[in-house]
Amino acid sequence: MCRHLGYLGPAVPVAGLVLDPPHSLLRQSWAPADMRAGGTINADGFGVGWFAGAAPVVYRRASPMWTDPALDGLLRPVSATGVLAAVRSATAGMPVVETAAAPFTDGLWLFSHNGVVRGWPDSVASLAGKLPVTDLMTLDAPTDAALLWALVRARLRDGQSAVDAVGSVVLDVEAAAPGSRLNLMLTDGRSLVATAWTHSLSTLLTADSVVVASEPWDPDPRWTPVPDRHIVTAAITSGPPSLAVHPLGAYEQGTHD
Numbered sequence: 001m002c003r004h005l006g007y008l009g010p011a012v013p014v015a016g017l018v019l020d021p022p023h024s025l026l027r028q029s030w031a032p033a034d035m036r037a038g039g040t041i042n043a044d045g046f047g048v049g050w051f052a053g054a055a056p057v058v059y060r061r062a063s064p065m066w067t068d069p070a071l072d073g074l075l076r077p078v079s080a081t082g083v084l085a086a087v088r089s090a091t092a093g094m095p096v097v098e099t100a101a102a103p104f105t106d107g108l109w110l111f112s113h114n115g116v117v118r119g120w121p122d123s124v125a126s127l128a129g130k131l132p133v134t135d136l137m138t139l140d141a142p143t144d145a146a147l148l149w150a151l152v153r154a155r156l157r158d159g160q161s162a163v164d165a166v167g168s169v170v171l172d173v174e175a176a177a178p179g180s181r182l183n184l185m186l187t188d189g190r191s192l193v194a195t196a197w198t199h200s201l202s203t204l205l206t207a208d209s210v211v212v213a214s215e216p217w218d219p220d221p222r223w224t225p226v227p228d229r230h231i232v233t234a235a236i237t238s239g240p241p242s243l244a245v246h247p248l249g250a251y252e253q254g255t256h257d
Contacts, residue, residue: 002114003028003042004086004102005217006185006192008236009209014050015075018085021217029065029087033215034200042087045101049110050080051189058105062098082189084110091116091144100141104149108188111152114214115181115199117144123177127151148173152186162186163233166193167248170231185212191235194226195248201226203234203243210234210241 005025007017019026023033029042046068047060061068065087086102094100102112117124121144128136128147131154139146148169155165170182174197182197194201194212202223204211212232216223226232231248234241 002086002088002102002112003032003214004084004112004114004183004185005211005213006187006194006234007080007083007209007211008187008190008192008234008241009081009206011052011079011081012209013076014048014078014080014083015072017083017211018048018075019072022219023215023217025085025087025213025217026065028215042089044090044096045088045098046086047088047101047103047112048075048085049083049103049105050078051082052078052080056082056105056108056110056189058103058110060098060101060103062096062101082187082192084112084185084187086112086114091120094143095141097141100143100146102145104140104146106153109153109156110187110189111149112185113145113148114183114185115197117148117173117182118177118179120144120177121147124173127172127176148182148184152184162188162191162193163231166195167231170195170197170248183214190237191233193234194232196226196228196230196232197248198228201232203232203245205241205243207240210236210243 043064045062046065049056049058084103088101103110135150151169152165183199185194202216202225204223229249234243
C-alpha cells in the first residue's frame, strides 16, 4: 500500500507538512506504522503537488523519497494553501516509473490512490472499456491507480461533483473487483474528497485548516480515525473549514450533504 495526505488551509511551508512532522510522510516512506499487510515500506516513488497560484505544481519521482537530495531545497521555500502528497509501494508486477507516482493531475485536480485493485487488469476491463479510447491511450502508466484516476476524471468531465465521482468509482470498482483497497484522495486546492476503504485514514481539523492523511503525523489528540467504508469531504471557502464523514457502503449519488 501507499501513504498519502491532503491539506487545505492558510499558506504554510510545504516542507512543514511533508518533511518536518515527527511521523511525516517522509518517515512513512521508510517506517510506516499501519500498512495492514500491504507491504513494509513505500520506496517505489513519491509525489508532491501544491497550490500556490492559479494552477497546481507537481513534483514526482520514481525513487524513494528519502533518497532525493533536491526535495528539501525544493519544498523548504514554498508555501501553499493546498497540498496532496504521496509515497508509493508498488503492487507486484506494476512498473516503478515516475509517471506511476501520485499525484495524478489534470487542470486544477490532484488525485491519489492508496491500495490495490484485485484481479487487475481483467476484473476492471469492462469499466475501462467505457472510457474514451484516447483516455486509455494516454494513461500516465499501466497501473490500477492511473486507471482509477481516468475513471474519476471522466466522471468529473461529465459534470459529476467530486464526491459523486469518487464515491461512485469506489463502489463500481468494488463491485467489479471485490476485496480491493480503494483509498482515494482528490482535491482542487479548495475542496477535498477522500475514501477509507479497507485501509487507514485520519483527519485533523483546526480552526483554520484541515488535514486528511493515511496516518497521523504527530500525537495531537485532535486526529480522528475515519471508519472503514466512509467518504470524507472537506472544504475551505470564506469561513472556517468544513469537514464531514459519511458511510460509503450506503452511498447514493447526490444524497450527501
